[in-house]
Amino acid sequence: MNLLRLSFANLTVSPLSSAVNILLLALGTASIAALLLANTHLASVLQRNAAGIDLVIGATGSPLQLVLAGVYHADVPPGNIDSKELTRWAAHPMVASAIPLSLGDSYDGYRIVGTVEEFSDLYGATLQAGRFWHRPFEAVIGSNVAQSTGLETGDTFSGNHGLVASGDTHDGTPYRVVGQFLATDSVLDSLIVTSTRSVWLMHNTQHQAEHREDGKLTDHQGEDCVNFQDCDQVTEGGEESHQPENNEAHAHHGEAIDHDELNLHFNDPAFEDHPQIGDQSAADEADGVNEEVTLLLITLSSPLGMLSLPREVNAESSLQAASPAYELTRLLQIVGVGLNWLKTFAAVLVVSAALSIFAALYASLRARRHDLAVLRCLGASRSELFSLLFLEGFLLTVAGIVTGLCFAHGGMSLIGYWVSDGRGLTITGWAWAPEEFLLILGLLATGALTALLPAWQAYRTDVSRTLTAP
Amino acid sequence: MAVTISQNKQQRDTPVLEIRNLTFGYDQALLNIDSFTLAQQESIAVLGPSGCGKTTFMHLLTGLLRPDAGSIQINGTEITTLSEAKIDQLRGQQIGIVFQRMHLISSISILDNLLLAQRLARVPRDKTYAGRLLEQLGIADLGNRRPTTLSQGQVQRAAIARAVAHKPSLLVADEPTSALDDKNASDAITILKDLTIGNSAALIVVTHDERVRASLQRTYDLTTGQ
Numbered sequence: 001m002n003l004l005r006l007s008f009a010n011l012t013v014s015p016l017s018s019a020v021n022i023l024l025l026a027l028g029t030a031s032i033a034a035l036l037l038a039n040t041h042l043a044s045v046l047q048r049n050a051a052g053i054d055l056v057i058g059a060t061g062s063p064l065q066l067v068l069a070g071v072y073h074a075d076v077p078p079g080n081i082d083s084k085e086l087t088r089w090a091a092h093p094m095v096a097s098a099i100p101l102s103l104g105d106s107y108d109g110y111r112i113v114g115t116v117e118e119f120s121d122l123y124g125a126t127l128q129a130g131r132f133w134h135r136p137f138e139a140v141i142g143s144n145v146a147q148s149t150g151l152e153t154g155d156t157f158s159g160n161h162g163l164v165a166s167g168d169t170h171d172g173t174p175y176r177v178v179g180q181f182l183a184t185d186s187v188l189d190s191l192i193v194t195s196t197r198s199v200w201l202m203h204n205t206q207h208q209a210e211h212r213e214d215g216k217l218t219d220h221q222g223e224d225c226v227n228f229q230d231c232d233q234v235t236e237g238g239e240e241s242h243q244p245e246n247n248e249a250h251a252h253h254g255e256a257i258d259h260d261e262l263n264l265h266f267n268d269p270a271f272e273d274h275p276q277i278g279d280q281s282a283a284d285e286a287d288g289v290n291e292e293v294t295l296l297l298i299t300l301s302s303p304l305g306m307l308s309l310p311r312e313v314n315a316e317s318s319l320q321a322a323s324p325a326y327e328l329t330r331l332l333q334i335v336g337v338g339l340n341w342l343k344t345f346a347a348v349l350v351v352s353a354a355l356s357i358f359a360a361l362y363a364s365l366r367a368r369r370h371d372l373a374v375l376r377c378l379g380a381s382r383s384e385l386f387s388l389l390f391l392e393g394f395l396l397t398v399a400g401i402v403t404g405l406c407f408a409h410g411g412m413s414l415i416g417y418w419v420s421d422g423r424g425l426t427i428t429g430w431a432w433a434p435e436e437f438l439l440i441l442g443l444l445a446t447g448a449l450t451a452l453l454p455a456w457q458a459y460r461t462d463v464s465r466t467l468t469a470p
Numbered sequence: 471m472a473v474t475i476s477q478n479k480q481q482r483d484t485p486v487l488e489i490r491n492l493t494f495g496y497d498q499a500l501l502n503i504d505s506f507t508l509a510q511q512e513s514i515a516v517l518g519p520s521g522c523g524k525t526t527f528m529h530l531l532t533g534l535l536r537p538d539a540g541s542i543q544i545n546g547t548e549i550t551t552l553s554e555a556k557i558d559q560l561r562g563q564q565i566g567i568v569f570q571r572m573h574l575i576s577s578i579s580i581l582d583n584l585l586l587a588q589r590l591a592r593v594p595r596d597k598t599y600a601g602r603l604l605e606q607l608g609i610a611d612l613g614n615r616r617p618t619t620l621s622q623g624q625v626q627r628a629a630i631a632r633a634v635a636h637k638p639s640l641l642v643a644d645e646p647t648s649a650l651d652d653k654n655a656s657d658a659i660t661i662l663k664d665l666t667i668g669n670s671a672a673l674i675v676v677t678h679d680e681r682v683r684a685s686l687q688r689t690y691d692l693t694t695g696q
Binding site: 001002005006009010012013370371373374375376377378379380381382384463464467468 | 532558559571587
């Protein structure tokens with residue numbers, strides 16, 4: 001029988017009171033810990049997905065929207081830009097690499113991204129199965145896409161217009177899965193990646209079909225389809241009917257469009273093995289392909305470029321350059337205001353719990369003052385009585401902290417399990433936020449302060465007076 | 471060997487408790503004791519009406535109160551000049567106390583109460599001895615029960631067991647029979663005497679219970695000093 005066991009035994013005398021105090025502290029601890037975890041996780045996910053991307057160049061509009069659309073694939077892009085811009089900015093001395101992204105379609109909620117192979121290098125991705133695309137309408141899928149949709153190498157699927165599953169389907173021009181990425185714990189896991197040309201051909205074919213109907217095929221290019229959203233609007237208003245009778249037919253108003261025309265493109269050597277869009281431009285222009293990309297992901301060759309290049313882009317073209325790092329900081333600041341309010345609320349919970357523990361210890365001290373006096377008579381020193389009460393407060397605090405951390409991490413694990421279809425966001429409770437250690441230290445200090453006064457009162461117990469008191 | 475014999479003789483000759491010229495009072499003198507001595511294996515009933523200072527006397531000789539003047543020696547150690555920490559240590563090791571209201575620690579079992587007394591007295595943990603004490607007092611089967619589940623007589627026996635669990639040389643009992651019926655009171659005094667005398671200790675029972683008076687070897691009246 002030592003003091004620790006005695007302290008623990010004393011806490012079990014009023015199990016309900018102890019449980020309530022532990023629960024109160026646990027709720028406060030869990031609230032703060034969960035916020036810290038969420039904040040850290042969000043920042044980590046955002047930073048990981050933006051790694052290697054110094055700038056995003058795209059159509060003018062909200063820079064945050066541009067970054068959200070181009071880096072995190074969490075927003076619609078502000079518009080499209082001419083692919084000639086890629087040639088221009090890729091050749092800039094401050095630019096180490098420029099990767100084009102063409103967005104606008106999706107499959108089962110997962111975005112289809114037209115780009116170049118180098119895009120996967122941004123996330124350190126390697127192929128788990130298959131190969132990269134060699135021809136248009138060949139795609140490589142991320143790990144979440146494979147897991148969620150069940151697609152495997154060799155399967156075909158038809159993309160939807162827009163970024164939701166309910167959009168019109170390109171049943172006549174299906175993609176074929178030729179490869180699958182290993183999981184990267186990044187947004188790439190939730191993307192379907194194909195060549196830029198696939199996206200161009202997909203939408204160019206659609207436009208050609210629409211304008212063939214209207215007899216305006218030759219006047220179409222670039223006139224009324226500023227971006228893919230506009231394309232979607234045009235499509236939706238055009239009473240089109242996609243008939244999935246086979247992979248080579250595409251019907252509008254019941255009129256079948258022969259995809260031999262597309263197959264001609266596929267078989268044309270000019271469409272094969274062209275990782276750089278600039279090389280394809282001439283062929284595409286000759287083919288009447290609508291040469292637009294949604295945005296460019298820029299990696300700078302020198303940090304100095306962060307100062308000069310955005311200014312140059314904004315001043316010398318109709319485009320805008322947005323820095324993911326800057327926009328990320330801005331976003332986290334905006335989110336941080338809300339988090340701070342929640343943290344304040346959680347801190348109030350912790351303080352309430354601390355006061356409750358104080359009240360419980362103090363009440364316990366008064367109820368057990370004879371016990372404490374008897375302990376002195378049995379030979380316990382003043383410091384041992386101090387330790388006894390202090391340990392009781394400390395045990396309550398530790399129990400509250402451990403329970404709270406279990407709540408927070410268990411809760412995060414459950415949330416991670418519920419959203420495990422992972423639209424680019426992987427949540428886990430099996431991680432620690434660095435600030436959690438500070439939180440634990442702070443809570444222990446609060447618990448120690450809470451126990452200090454009752455422990456001091458125990459230290460000062462007047463044995464003789466207490467034993468003779470009624 | 472000769473040294474050992476000499477030491478043993480000295481131990482036997484040294485009173486367990488010796489009080490000289492003791493005075494204590496709050497606003498006015500409450501206690502005046504010229505001389506009080508208690509040897510090993512002696513038992514004494516300290517008598518006096520309510521308010522005469524019986525409990526104060528007990529607190530003085532156990533070091534819970536310090537006298538205004540005079541000397542109190544326990545086994546030759548002057549406790550009035552000891553630091554509080556030393557008194558705590560001496561009290562834990564050499565004195566056993568049975569309280570008027572029993573005061574067992576309610577959050578732990580009877581057996582743990584005995585082991586706690588050993589722990590606070592800084593003597594080696596002796597669970598066997600503690601179990602034997604409970605057996606001797608007829609409550610061996612109650613060792614794992616908490617005090618709140620026992621009858622008053624059983625609690626009294628447990629309190630006595632705890633007071634002697636660390637083998638003290640002086641056992642002080644404050645009104646140990648005040649809340650007991652005749653049978654339990656008689657049993658309690660018998661047990662106290664057996665455990666004290668059998669362990670070469672000394673017993674002081676502070677009481678105003680006439681039932682106790684006849685059972686002990688000597689009496690001391692605080693009001694007369696005789």
